[in-house]
Amino acid sequence: MSAPYDLVVIGAGPGGYIGAIRAAQLGWKVAIVEKEPQLGGTCLRVGCIPSKALLESSELFAEAGHSFAQHGIRIEGRQLDLETMLARKVKTVDGLAEGVGQLMKKNGIDRFTGRGELLAPGRVRVHGYDGSAEEVVAERVILATGSRVAELKGVELDGDRIGTSTEALAYPEVPDHLVVIGAGAIGLELGSVWARLGSQVTVLEYLDRILLGFDDALAKDAQRLFAKQGLTFRLGSRVVGASRQGDRCLVECDGQEPIRCDRVLLAVGRRPNTEGLGLESVGLTTDERGRIPIDESFQTSVPGIFAIGDVVRGPMLAHKAEEEGIACVERLITGYGHVDYDTIPNIVYTMPEIASVGRTEAELKEAGRKYRVGQFPFAANGRARALGHTVGKVRILADAETDRVLGVHILGPRAGDLIAEATAAIAFGASSEDIARTCHAHPTLAEVIKEAALAVDGRALHS
Numbered sequence: 001m002s003a004p005y006d007l008v009v010i011g012a013g014p015g016g017y018i019g020a021i022r023a024a025q026l027g028w029k030v031a032i033v034e035k036e037p038q039l040g041g042t043c044l045r046v047g048c049i050p051s052k053a054l055l056e057s058s059e060l061f062a063e064a065g066h067s068f069a070q071h072g073i074r075i076e077g078r079q080l081d082l083e084t085m086l087a088r089k090v091k092t093v094d095g096l097a098e099g100v101g102q103l104m105k106k107n108g109i110d111r112f113t114g115r116g117e118l119l120a121p122g123r124v125r126v127h128g129y130d131g132s133a134e135e136v137v138a139e140r141v142i143l144a145t146g147s148r149v150a151e152l153k154g155v156e157l158d159g160d161r162i163g164t165s166t167e168a169l170a171y172p173e174v175p176d177h178l179v180v181i182g183a184g185a186i187g188l189e190l191g192s193v194w195a196r197l198g199s200q201v202t203v204l205e206y207l208d209r210i211l212l213g214f215d216d217a218l219a220k221d222a223q224r225l226f227a228k229q230g231l232t233f234r235l236g237s238r239v240v241g242a243s244r245q246g247d248r249c250l251v252e253c254d255g256q257e258p259i260r261c262d263r264v265l266l267a268v269g270r271r272p273n274t275e276g277l278g279l280e281s282v283g284l285t286t287d288e289r290g291r292i293p294i295d296e297s298f299q300t301s302v303p304g305i306f307a308i309g310d311v312v313r314g315p316m317l318a319h320k321a322e323e324e325g326i327a328c329v330e331r332l333i334t335g336y337g338h339v340d341y342d343t344i345p346n347i348v349y350t351m352p353e354i355a356s357v358g359r360t361e362a363e364l365k366e367a368g369r370k371y372r373v374g375q376f377p378f379a380a381n382g383r384a385r386a387l388g389h390t391v392g393k394v395r396i397l398a399d400a401e402t403d404r405v406l407g408v409h410i411l412g413p414r415a416g417d418l419i420a421e422a423t424a425a426i427a428f429g430a431s432s433e434d435i436a437r438t439c440h441a442h443p444t445l446a447e448v449i450k451e452a453a454l455a456v457d458g459r460a461l462h463s
């Protein structure tokens with residue numbers, strides 16, 4: 001049994017390891033338990049980071065085929081070396097995971113490798129890979145075990161041809177025909193990767209739209225752009241089964257012709273990871289969606305046991321988990337810690353990217369709130385034209401009376417980076433006039449945000 005810690009964190013994803021670092025910074029003796037040999041969680045190992053590596057590589061491959069020539073760069077005999085592309089992705093992940101390990105050392109955080117299981121409040125058993133078991137004792141426990149892919153009845157996952165994002169990050173060859181189930185972030189990002197590398201990609205989506213939760217108008221624009229990039233959408237298609245037949249797969253949709261393909265990517269959401277965590281030993285239960293209920297201090301119904309990230313309510317996003325990790329330990333140690341759930345950006349890293357923060361128009365309408373809209377296209381921005389990435393626009397929604405910015409939605413180049421300014425603006429309670437009167441460097445993509453802010457008041461300069 002280890003010497004008692006102030007805190008043990010179960011799960012070393014972005015929520016867990018960031019919370020551990022913050023607690024160590026504030027003077028606590030901290031342990032972290034992670035079942036995988038690599039730290040960083042789903043996000044780093046088989047999620048955000050490897051997908052971004054492949055998105056970047058596949059985009060360069062696509063551009064080398066169509067837009068390099070416009071820059072006067074001729075490439076004869078463009079060839080895909082998938083093995084090198086995948087190896088670069090692995091190297092990116094390995095380097096970052098190694099970096100998280102260094103951060104644990106630097107902050108004096110003790111690392112335990114194995115599956116963590118609650119035995120009692122403050123007592124965690126770590127089940128090692130070799131069958132060993134060790135006990136970690138701490139004043140408090142934070143559960144940060146993240147989430148896993150939600151399964152779909154009838155879809156027979158085989159860890160190979162019918163798989164999840166994990167398999168889709170490492171297909172050994174470019175599929176001839178990939179069927180993606182679900183037009184959310186995962187389906188569209190990974191569907192884009194393989195479409196750029198040469199696959200025929202069919203996206204099956206139950207709803208009559210893609211990207212639920214994003215601005216309706218921008219989601220429609222995005223769908224049109226993705227269709228031009230080669231993605232075929234079948235909206236209103238409820239998948240009821242997928243099975244393997246040799247090297248081929250058969251996907252069945254309610255009331256439609258089945259589709260034959262050679263790989264299937266299931267991306268219909270994620271579920272909290274709570275199995276085997278020992279919740280029952282301490283009297284914890286989960287809600288109807290498998291989440292652990294918490295109060296505003298992230299405390300579960302058991303004193304001394306806290307939960308953050310994908311295992312609790314709210315969007316399943318790495319940066320939301322990080323904020324909660326920090327707020328949870330700051331609240332415990334300093335008495336103050338807070339997450340502003342109104343300013344959590346949401347980004348889909350397609351080409352172009354889609355980014356959103358604050359309220360959507362649909363939400364404002366439903367709440368009966370009066371608002372004004374300012375929008376501005378990237379096509380009228382000098383930097384976007386120089387880059388050759390001119391599709392998309394910025395939309396700013398501001399309160400009709402106070403002019404306070406309520407939501408910002410971007411479809412366009414580097415939207416994921418641009419949304420940071422909008423997030424800060426909303427966090428500081430800015431008006432669209434505040435953004436409009438802020439000097440934006442020229443020539444930059446960020447000027448589109450300034451112009452959209454001017455457009456709220458009908459005075460955009462370049463349109």
Ligand code: NAD
Nearest residue numbers: 182183184185186187205206238239267268269270316347
């Ligand atoms: P999602 O919940 O975003 O989208 C799933 C889609 O599948 C929905 O549109 C849903 O209508 C559809 N669907 C459900 N059942 C279906 C059926 N039977 N047939 C056809 N369609 C069906 O899920 P996701 O894309 O798997 O992402 C999971 C989580 O991971 C989300 O919380 C997401 O925010 C997060 N994530 C975020 C990013 C990012 O921020 N870039 C990237 C990847 C994942």
